[in-house]
Amino acid sequence: MIQDTSSQDVILKKNKASSYWLKIILILAGLIILMIYSIPTLSNWSSADISIDRNRIRTAEVTNGDFIRDIALQGNIVAANSPKLYAPAMGTITLHINPGEKVEKGDLVATINSPELTNRLQQEQSKLKSLEIELQRKKIQAKQNRIKKHQQIQLEKVVLDAAKREKKRAEQSIKIQAISQLDYEKSIDDLRRSQLKYNFAQEQFELEKENLLFEIKTAEFEYNQYHLMVENTQRLVKELKIIAPVSGIVGSWSVEQKSAVALNQALLTIVDLSAFQVEIEIPENYADELGIGMLAQVTYNGHQYDATVATISPEVTDNIVKGRIAFTTKPPPGIKQNQRVSSKVILEQKSNILYLPRGSFIQHYGGRKVFVINDNIATLKNINLGSYSIDKVEVISGLKPGEKVIISNTDFVNKAETLILN
Incomplete structure (x- = not known):
């Protein structure tokens, strides 16, 4: 049977001094390592002016892109085009379209019953017809006068030719002394008298022709003048049927249905x-x-x-x-x-500029400074802003793309330039 070696073990006494110093060394090493890693944090905490809660601020990132300045x-x-229709004459109005109803261009929207204007048109048309008849009568009369004058000229021409022949015979007869000197001179006088009558008839024909032409032109002028009056009255009567000048809707009535309207009175509006x-x-x-x-x-x-x-x-x-x-x-x-x-x-x-959303930071420092966030520390930095739009502001200098800044109101930090964000 093999026995254990317990009989050979030697119990050593514990060295209390070495154990104590080992603990001290480990504690010091831990403290040194902790201080090394906490130096930046302690430095930031020591330099910070105030600590604030992140929920009290609003942040945004500097963006590079297109900027639109607007107001x-x-x-x-x-309605840029809403013509108002007016009464072209006195009368009684009949409205065919109610307010709010749609109409197309050319639709009949109202009618005015004007007996006075209708009666005037009939009278003018009758007068115009009589002027037309008078003009035609003058033209016929001018033709008749021309025929009569032409006939008179021809008769005077016959008498003149006969007088010329008679004078020629008298010249031949006086040579052979077949007629007396008195008869010869009488033939000369007859020829001269016939010549004068012929010339006068021609001149009178030309004068009469000018006079007839003048009378015809006068009658034509009067007829044309009155014809224009009739056309204008016809236009007014036609306008009694009021049509829509544009497509749209009837905006409102300015008069009541079947009411009496005056000249140029507003009737309705079309939008x-x-x-x-x-x-x-x-x-x-x-x-x-x-x-x-x-x-x-x-x-x-x-x-x-x-x-x-x-x-x-x-x-x-x-x-x-x-x-x-x-x-x-x-x-x-x-x-x-x-x-x-x-x-x-x-x-x-x-295009291709830096910008931030608009915020209250602009009012706090007049747009010249802003807090830039780095980790949990916000540091006040000088900036230069440019144009403003409804929701954006241009950044000219002082910031880089991607930097995060505080855009909300920071009046509560007073004059602090470094903030700790919790």
Whole structure:
């Protein structure tokens, strides 16, 4: 049987001094390692001015991209084309279309019964007919006078030719002394008398022809003048049937059904649904920056619609300048006149620049400083800002892409330049 070696073991006494120093060395080594790793943290804590909760601040990252400078403007929908129809004459109105109903261009919307105007047209047409008959009578009379004068000239020509022949015979007879000197001279006088009558008949014919032409022109002028009056009255009678000048809806009645209306009295309004615009109110300090043709966007029912600045008023009223924005495409469906909408006008577009979301940090330091976050430490840093838009601000210098900054209000830190974020 083999026995164990317990009989050979020697019990040694424990060295209390060496164990004590070993513990001391291990504790010191641990403290040194802890201090080495905590030096940066302790340094930050020692340099920090104040400690704040992260929930009290709002942060954002510096972004590199496209920047659009714009301004937000409130406006009302107005009809750029809403003609108002007026009464062309006195009478009784009959309205055929009710307010709110759709109409197409050329549809009959109202009729005016005007007996006075209708009767005037009939009288003028009758007078015009009599003037036409008178003109035709003068033309016939001129033809008759021409025939008579022409006949007279021809008769005088016959007498003149006979007198010429008689004088010729008298000349031959006086040579052979077949007639007396008295008869010869009488033939000469007869020829001269016939010549004068013939010449006078020709002159009288020309004068009579000019006189008849003048009378005909006078009659034609009177007829044409009165014809214009009849055409104008016919136009007025035709306008008694009032038609829609544009396609749209009837906005409102300005008169009651079957009521008596006066000349040029307003009757109704038609709103052109294809020509809506947004009337905007521009703050005076932005008025100089806006120009006709600038790009804009109108927000309606959560959708944005492209538009352009159409007009800008030259007047300032209560620090506000009126303007209008016109849709570049078809207006939004269901849009109504005087409806309130929001819009924005694009003042400037830039590419490949740094920008931040707009925040209260701009007011605290006037846009010259901002807290930049590195781990849990926020350090105040000098910056230079550029253009402002509705929701963005351009960063010109002082920040790099990807850096995180505090964009919320930091008035509560007073003059602290370093913050600990918990």
